[in-house]
Amino acid sequence: MAAMEMYPSVDEVVDSPQATLRVIHSSEVGRTQRVGALVSSRRAARARMRARRRRTTLAALMVLSLVVLAWPGHAFGGTNGVGLSTDLASSSTLSSGMVYVVHSGDTIDTIARAVNPVDPSLARAMLVAELRSQDVVAGEHVLIP
Numbered sequence: 001m002a003a004m005e006m007y008p009s010v011d012e013v014v015d016s017p018q019a020t021l022r023v024i025h026s027s028e029v030g031r032t033q034r035v036g037a038l039v040s041s042r043r044a045a046r047a048r049m050r051a052r053r054r055r056t057t058l059a060a061l062m063v064l065s066l067v068v069l070a071w072p073g074h075a076f077g078g079t080n081g082v083g084l085s086t087d088l089a090s091s092s093t094l095s096s097g098m099v100y101v102v103h104s105g106d107t108i109d110t111i112a113r114a115v116n117p118v119d120p121s122l123a124r125a126m127l128v129a130e131l132r133s134q135d136v137v138a139g140e141h142v143l144i145p
Contacts, residue, residue, distance in 0.1 A: 094111070094144050095115070096115075096145060097143075098144045099143055100114075100142045100143075102136045102142060108128060108135075111142065111144075112124035112127055115144055126145040130145050
C-alpha cells in the first residue's frame with residue numbers, strides 16, 4: 001500500500017504556489033488512527049460536566065438569594081424584636097436584647113416609649129409578657145424583648 005503526500009519542493013523558489021507530489025511507502029506511514037476513548041463517550045462526559053456545572057451554579061444562586069432575602073436591614077424592611085425598623089432602632093436609647101435597670105419614676109409606658117418611640121403599644125405588650133406584670137420596681141433588671 002502506498003500513500004501520496006504533497007509538500008513544497010526545496011529546489012523550487014519559495015514564491016511558487018505549486019506543490020510537488022511524492023510517493024510514500026507503507027513502511028514510512030505511521031499509525032494515523034486516533035487512540036483513546038470513543039467520541040460518543042467523550043461527548044457524554046462533556047454533557048455530564050455541563051449538567052454538573054449548571055446544577056452547581058443554580059445551587060449557588062439559590063443560596064445567595066436566600067442570604068440576601070434573610071439579611072436584616074432597613075433596605076430590605078428588617079425589623080427588631082418590638083417591630084421597629086433597624087434604622088430607628090439604632091437611634092432609640094434601648095434596643096432588643098439589652099438589660100435595663102429600672103430607675104425611680106419609670107413605668108412600663110416610659111420604658112416602652114424608650115424602646116419604640118414610633119409605636120410604644122407593641123413594646124409595652126411585649127414588656128408586660130416578659131415581666132408577667134404591669135408594675136416595675138426601682139432597681140429591677142428588665143430584659144428588653
